Amino acid sequence: MTHEGYIHGYNDREMVRLNDQAETLDRIIHNDTYFNPGSLVLEAGCGVGAQTRIIAPQNREATFISIDISADSISEARKQLERSRITNVELRQADIYDLPFADEYFDGVMVCFVLEHLGDPVKALIELKRVLKKNGKMIVIEGDHGSAFFYPESRFARLAIDCQVKLQAHNGGNCNIGRALYPLMTSAGLLHVSVTPRVVYADASKPELVEGFIKSTFTAMIEGIRDKATKEGMMDKDDFDKGIHDLYRTSEPDGVFSYTFFKGFAVK
Amino acid sequence: MTHEGYIHGYNDREMVRLNDQAETLDRIIHNDTYFNPGSLVLEAGCGVGAQTRIIAPQNREATFISIDISADSISEARKQLERSRITNVELRQADIYDLPFADEYFDGVMVCFVLEHLGDPVKALIELKRVLKKNGKMIVIEGDHGSAFFYPESRFARLAIDCQVKLQAHNGGNCNIGRALYPLMTSAGLLHVSVTPRVVYADASKPELVEGFIKSTFTAMIEGIRDKATKEGMMDKDDFDKGIHDLYRTSEPDGVFSYTFFKGFAVK
Numbered sequence: 280m281t282h283e284g285y286i287h288g289y290n291d292r293e294m295v296r297l298n299d300q301a302e303t304l305d306r307i308i309h310n311d312t313y314f315n316p317g318s319l320v321l322e323a324g325c326g327v328g329a330q331t332r333i334i335a336p337q338n339r340e341a342t343f344i345s346i347d348i349s350a351d352s353i354s355e356a357r358k359q360l361e362r363s364r365i366t367n368v369e370l371r372q373a374d375i376y377d378l379p380f381a382d383e384y385f386d387g388v389m390v391c392f393v394l395e396h397l398g399d400p401v402k403a404l405i406e407l408k409r410v411l412k413k414n415g416k417m418i419v420i421e422g423d424h425g426s427a428f429f430y431p432e433s434r435f436a437r438l439a440i441d442c443q444v445k446l447q448a449h450n451g452g453n454c455n456i457g458r459a460l461y462p463l464m465t466s467a468g469l470l471h472v473s474v475t476p477r478v479v480y481a482d483a484s485k486p487e488l489v490e491g492f493i494k495s496t497f498t499a500m501i502e503g504i505r506d507k508a509t510k511e512g513m514m515d516k517d518d519f520d521k522g523i524h525d526l527y528r529t530s531e532p533d534g535v536f537s538y539t540f541f542k543g544f545a546v547k
Numbered sequence: 548m549t550h551e552g553y554i555h556g557y558n559d560r561e562m563v564r565l566n567d568q569a570e571t572l573d574r575i576i577h578n579d580t581y582f583n584p585g586s587l588v589l590e591a592g593c594g595v596g597a598q599t600r601i602i603a604p605q606n607r608e609a610t611f612i613s614i615d616i617s618a619d620s621i622s623e624a625r626k627q628l629e630r631s632r633i634t635n636v637e638l639r640q641a642d643i644y645d646l647p648f649a650d651e652y653f654d655g656v657m658v659c660f661v662l663e664h665l666g667d668p669v670k671a672l673i674e675l676k677r678v679l680k681k682n683g684k685m686i687v688i689e690g691d692h693g694s695a696f697f698y699p700e701s702r703f704a705r706l707a708i709d710c711q712v713k714l715q716a717h718n719g720g721n722c723n724i725g726r727a728l729y730p731l732m733t734s735a736g737l738l739h740v741s742v743t744p745r746v747v748y749a750d751a752s753k754p755e756l757v758e759g760f761i762k763s764t765f766t767a768m769i770e771g772i773r774d775k776a777t778k779e780g781m782m783d784k785d786d787f788d789k790g791i792h793d794l795y796r797t798s799e800p801d802g803v804f805s806y807t808f809f810k811g812f813a814v815k
Contacts, residue, residue: 455700458698466801474748478807482730484729539807
């Protein structure tokens with residue numbers, strides 16, 4: 280993975296989006312992100328610290344080393360953690376494929392929204408397993424854009440989502456990786472692999488999720504690739520805009536949106 | 548809805564399939580199908596009694612009147628209930644659009660895998676609401692074929708599933724109705740509508756679901772429309788068979804399958 284390979288980019292709006300995402304999803308995906316007191320935990324691919332700011336306070340008696348390939352992200356994460364007065368995290372720039380840690384160094388490893396960007400996720404998992412102690416716990420969380428469905432249905436919205444899938448694939452990633460967590464984790468040689476779906480289902484009775492997930496997270500993410508997707512001729516600007524309109528349409532009082540994240544637990 | 552409109556047909560294999568389906572899904576979809584002791588509950592569209600045999604024993608202090616449009620199904624349901632020594636159910640042939648009951652006759656109403664077959668689901672919900680007492684509870688459960696995704700992905704499997712969606716639409720039904728439960732129930736004028744997704748996620752660590760859901764339920768259902776779909780020229784026989792092969796392929800040790808049912812609760 281190279282810095283350039285990260286499709287979402289590193290601009291300010293993106294940082295706001297990633298933080299919005301974390302706040303609305305934290306209960307659904309992190310309700311059981313726990314490590315034993317006294318654990319040393321590697322968070323690999325921490326980005327700007329959106330997940331770090333959830334899991335570090337939730338595991339106050341654990342110590343985290345959070346790494347990312349991007350020095351800019353690490354620098355932004357540092358500001359965010361300082362602002363939130365989080366002190367049990369050490370930030371370092373490092374490559375997930377070539378970790379600067381000895382074998383069996385960590386009691387726990389956590390990876391969230393990272394494998395989707397990697398060309399060789401199993402290689403990364405094997406490297407993460409290397410630095411994990413025997414019987415140590417690994418937690419992996421990924422989304423799956425192919426899991427998204429909504430009401431009213433829209434062909435243009437589907438095509439706009441497909442642009443994101445293709446752009447990420449073009450960069451060597453896989454937007455639909457969530458469903459493959461079980462085979463990926465087992466083929467990396469991890470033991471007792473257990474994967475559960477974490478569904479974000481939003482209708483008008485859940486205004487927080489409609490606002491925080493349908494609009495600010497998912498649709499904003501797809502909207503964010505408009506220039507790339509239309510410049511590369513993947514879709515007409517008008518069609519793309521119709522797709523975005525139809526995604527926002529699912530946030531109206533009679534609309535529905537469903538998206539599934541997957542969370543895998545395993546031990547070494 | 549006419550007897551002929553029921554796409555799955557009424558043969559023996561289908562009855563086995565519906566019963567298999569009930570046994571593997573019962574905990575996921577019926578864990579909270581409860582009615583107050585002493586309630587009189589209408590189960591609308593009971594078919595051969597696959598759901599009746601789960602919910603009646605689970606609500607021993609309630610009395611059920613279970614109806615279906617098909618006299619054959621009612622007759623088969625009667626045999627099944629006698630065999631299971633279930634005594635708190637009265638079976639009757641009746642039309643969900645024109646119920647032979649007075650207004651506000653029931654304390655509870657339950658509909659499971661029925662709206663998907665109807666041309667006018669809101670009309671049916673309004674008629675069900677008519678016979679429900681004020682403050683009575685309605686439970687509606689439906690699947691959604693558009694929610695299905697799997698690993699490895701397969702274009703042929705998608706096309707085979709689409710045949711089922713098109714055949715059911717041709718009969719006036721909607722295989723993707725699950726996601727629309729919230730807007731349907733609210734537009735029928737029901738109150739306090741609350742819909743939750745019920746995900747059936749199966750990987751090799753869940754052999755019961757792999758066998759009971761991926762193979763015996765979902766793939767068997769799609770396989771069951773082979774003749775209709777290929778005779779109507781919706782798909783080549785070879786392509787259809789490849790789709791079925793690929794669906795079975797998802798039940799191998801590195802395969803994954805996810806399907807979402809939706810369950811709605813509401814009061815009148």
